[in-house]
Amino acid sequence: MHFKFWGVRGSIPAPGPQTVHYGGNTTCIEVRGDNNELLILDGGTGIFPLGQSLIPEFPLKLHIFITHTHWDHIQGLPMFLPIFIPGNEVTIHGAADPITQRDIGEVLARQMEYAYFPVREAELNASMRYLNIQEGQSVQVGGVNVRSMLLNHPVLNFGYRVECGGKVFVFTGDHEWPFNIYNEDDPDYADYQQMVDEQCSRVVEFFRDADVLVIDTAYTDAEYPSRKGWGHGTFGSSIEAAREAGVRRVFLTHHEPTRSDAALELAFDEARSSHDVGRERDPQFDLAREGVLIEI
């Protein structure tokens, strides 16, 4: 199995000389199984160049797994070339919207409505299929197995655990570690904390012994208090969770759009020293970078 980052930026694309090293496209990861099965995790703007790169493989069967439907994770989908080409088979997996009770297909079709995009979903030439994902569900794509888990974000967000040939790749999508909504002197504090602790250990189990973990690390530890509840992780929380889960290799992603390459490296260096990264048995930590291909 191998994978390639096509977009590592959070919230909104951030092109320009300040971000050219790590890249300005929003979230998109290409994962290939041992038999070249093609899985794409999220359809941020990075999916546009990915689509161009796939032309030699047409006609093509591929599966897109959407972690959640915030713009930065779906905005590239209408410009993803394979959906316009007859003969291609595209299956999109994602969460239904429980509030409006719309399926993932309906949620995504809305960004191709007349006011937003010239081509309607019904006019796509590829054969399109949409499947709602439920928590804990396993989807088999050739020799690749994908299991989902609901993580904490301001909308339903599924993390995906991708396994093939004994190797494990995990992507969180956007995830903030759940926190206690009560103060320590509130009567509900202790019970709530117990539920939070249980949920956190379930998430760690979901990461357990992964060969690669790609994890939302939007904020520095210092930035976090003013952004608590926004749905993203920190350098500190990602480092500690990866250690606890016994992960081998970690890529920190969802870089802040305002963070230049230099500032990103500075934040990473500071986190490494304040969390004493590099101790014995530590995972290998890296910043996710657009264009990088990793063999697992």
Add this chain to the structure above:
Amino acid sequence: MAIDATEVPDLVERMPAFPQGVTKVLDLASRPDCAPKALVQVIEHDPVMTMKVLKLVNSAYFGLSRPINSINHGVVYVGINTIKNLALSIAAIGMLPKSNKAGLDMNQFLAHSLGVASVAKLLATHLGVPDKDATDFFVAGLLHDFGKVVLAQFKPEVFRLCLDQAAEQQRSLHEVELESQGISHDEIGGRLAEVWKLPPSLAHAIHHHHHPERGPEDDGEGMCEAVFAANQIVRSLGFGDAGNPVIAEFPPLVSERFGTDLSGLMSILGDLSGEMEKARLFTQL
């Protein structure tokens, strides 16, 4: 005039919540600094919102591998923003009218539900149930009479006859309901909880709150008995009113569970006016 239980879930989809809950949710959600715990508190003091949120988080849309039995539990699993938007979508339906053609006073009903919820939670602690599960008793108490809201909303004429007849003849409301409509509020509430995949212990406690002995035997920690007892205690205190004129003595199963009868249990619990006052606060607009 029988009631078709199969049509009830669809009717309830479009049923609004209590004015107290709806007003507070709209107010809280319009504030950028809305504290999650404040929102949870409003939802968990409104029987309709609680029922509907539990219904949604236990539905296939989430596909969660375990049943969710409280609003807090739901927040941990699906996140506060999703719960907030669920509450907003319920608030958008409108509000239950304060009075209805059935003649059930919704403020008094809410007071009754909140009173039973609080006392059921106290009884959980009295039974040695761990704190985290005592919340489930509160939810069961809050939802035990949900079927009456359904009847008042959708079958007001026949429900009014039941209320009048029970009052005139000083008979148990659920027995009169059974006679005249073929189904009573406890069964309606219990069936809804079942259809909506709420945790089985909660569904049983709602379904059998007038006859704990008819529930499944392995009902765990005594939730159903606690709701039965709380129901009699709150009515003995004259707190709130949900239309049943009869205060029932404890059947053997309930007195065995608590080791005493109704008056015995009330003297063990002591002065409940503080608890009832707290409950009363949530009936104010």
